[in-house]
Amino acid sequence: MSYGEVEIDCFCVTFGIMLKSKRPMHALTRSAVVLLSALRLLAQPAPETKEFDIAGDQSWLDTGIDIRAGDSLKISATGSLRFAASAANGPEGLPRGWRDLIRSLPVNEAGRGALIARIGDRDSSRSTLVGASREIRAVSTGRLFIGLNRESGDGASGSFHVTAVVTRAAAAAPAAVSSIAPPKVTQAILDQIPARITDADGNPGDRVNFLIVGSEEAMLKALATAGWVKVDRSITDAVLHGLLLTLSRQAYLTLPMSELHLFGRPQDYGFAHAEPVAVVAARHHFRVWKAPFEVDGQTLWVGAGTHDIGFERDQRNGKLTHKIDPEVDGEREFIGQSLNETGLIAKVDYMTAANAVKEAKTATGGSFRSDGRTLILSLPPEGKQYFTAFANLFAAVLKGENPDSGEWGESSRYMETVAASPVELAPISNKYRVLIVPGFMSACASSVPAFQEGQEHLRDKHGVDVELFPVPNDSSEANAKRIAEYVRGKMQGDARKYIVVGYSKGAPDIQVALAQDAAMASAVAAFVSVAGAVGGSPVVGALPGQLERWTSLLSFGKCEGDLTAALRSLRRDVRQAFLASNPTSPVPAYSIVATSDKTNTSKVLQQAWQLLSVYDPKQDGQLTAADATVPGSKFLGAARADHLAIALPFEKSKEASILQLIDHGRFPRAALLESLVRFVIQDLDGK
Secondary structure, X not given: OOHHHHHHHHHHHHHHHHHHOOOOHHHHHHHHXXXXXXXXXXXXXXXXXXXXXXXXXXXXXXXXXEEOOOOEEEEEEEEEEEXXXXXXXXXXXXXXXXXXXXXXXXXXXXXXXXXXXXXXXXXXXXXXXXXXXXXXXXXXXXXXXXXEOOOOOOOOEXXXXXXXXXXXXXXXXXXXXXXXXXXXXXXXXXHHOOOEEEOOOOOEEXXXXXXXXXXXXXXXXXXXXXXXXEOOOOHHHXXXXXXXXXXXXXXXOOXXXXXXXXXXXXXOXXXXXXXXXXXXXXXXXXXXXXXXXXXXXXXXXXXXXXXXXXXXXXXXXXXXXXXXXXXXXXXXXXXXXXXXXXXXXXXXXXXXXXXXXXXXXXXXOOEEEOOOEEEEEEOOOOOOHHHHXXXXXXXXXXXXXXXXXXXXXXXXXXXXXXXXXXXXXXXXXOOOEEEEEOOOOHHHOOOOOOOHHHHHHHHHHHOOOEEEOOOOEOOHHHHHXXXXXXXXXXXXXXXXXXXXXXXXXXXXXXXXXXXHOHHHHHOEEEEEEEOOOOOOOOOOOOOOOHHHHHHHHOOOOOOOEOHHHHHHHOOHHHHHHHHHHOOOXXXXXXXXXXXXXXXXXXXXHHHHHHHHHHHOOXXXXXXXXXXXXXXXXXXXXXXXXXXXXXXXXXXHOXXXXXXHHOOOOOXXXXXXXXXXXXXXXXXXXXX
């Protein structure tokens, strides 16, 4: 008898008892529900546990565990290793040293000898740090392998004892047919695209061999998940990037990639998938260009990928250049496979253009062969209605209410998305409360509370209950407990749920609270990240004296909490590990990021902005736009502001030293906060 038959039989028995019983029907109904819930729990497969040992001189260990997308995996380890001339280390690995800059380690940011894991037995499978303990929600399907973060010839004595516990994802119900079909690349669209890219002189080079359909944010997320890293655009970028990674003691992976042309301009992005040392001679890499036309309203990215396998002489000038694998279809398949295994690709297809190139020479004289097909990868469709609707709402609030007072001009000066149509502002419902959790150093700067003008405006003008809860400079775990305790206490006597707004480090603090405290999550209607450090920041640790200088120059005085723990919570590897274990938000989530260029970034952030610009041109002096976006959230757009200006009213300070350092702080924050509250309430209410 199947589980479904058991459930039906038990329900029939329960219903029969209800008919014969004199107890109230609603009480028996509750009993039936309890019984059915218990049966479902009993029917779920029990967690699978396996234990094994991995020696210090052992390569990747096949655990024999096949993982499916959606499975939860908890890996823990004990024991120690000892490398020659090094102290013993546990599963977390040795502290990173300067020699790590020239070591080829599978996980670049992790310590030498750390326990690592990967799902899949191919080179495209991405390795991840496990350390002493790690919980992972699988996003791809494949065999689980356990390994050590070491070079192939770098053996150690000792071993780790590893325990892996797998909780299988519940069998999914048949997926509902999406109301938005993946965009379709037609033959006419494909034939518009040039067959080959060119060098600066117009000499034809690599063939165009793949397309990606989807937003920039979705594409960058999929590539990062698949282990692809952005490549520097110039030697200047390389020097800055190398300096940044030297300060953080990480190996340099992103040697510059030459500029080639398509659609009359150099590539928008270059990506590589390589090991630190081998990258000089051999690497998987590709370039992508944003097409000047869309596919069913979605962005089209055009790519050309090749696999460097060594060096050869450039036939144009006799200089040394990279030699590519002439069987270029292999790199096309590597790119497609690595992305498809992330679980973030909605559709994979192939088409052949009318002008397909099957055999030719590159601009440097190397030959290549292909079957002529173009790989087409479609990301899940994203409607533009979210950030367009938010831009419309922001424009209406800025112009119609002007809660910040003063002259502000067009809304396009403050939001990247241009408002498309006017919006009529309705009264704001008071069915929700708003809680703002500010970020790093907020407890030290009580004179400049986050969204000060916006808080006052929402209370006085619209009767919205707005609360500010500054947290100490402490770890996200410690602050999460404080936030959860605060929210639970506030729910006594007032059942209205919160819209929780997290700025900067406040966002990951909230994420941890939602993930670890069910009562907290049940009291929250929505989570809004404003320039939130959800993915961590590359500049943490790279500019060791910056935060201390801020504390001194801005006269914050003594701050409560553990500064070291707070900084550790902002590291990219720490935040990425949290996201890997908690890939989805338990409540509806919304993201708005900040982006600034050099001309509208305050002096105090200029050094960080310069270094961060090497990672991503879309950044705010502390975070990249990608790292400030909550995975799976509704993306509401990018504000034209630096990391401080988007939330903190420093420009109202009377201290000349502060105004000299924060010289680009003017931004309509009250209009932004009101627009966020309006949008989320309307969205929650289905409007």
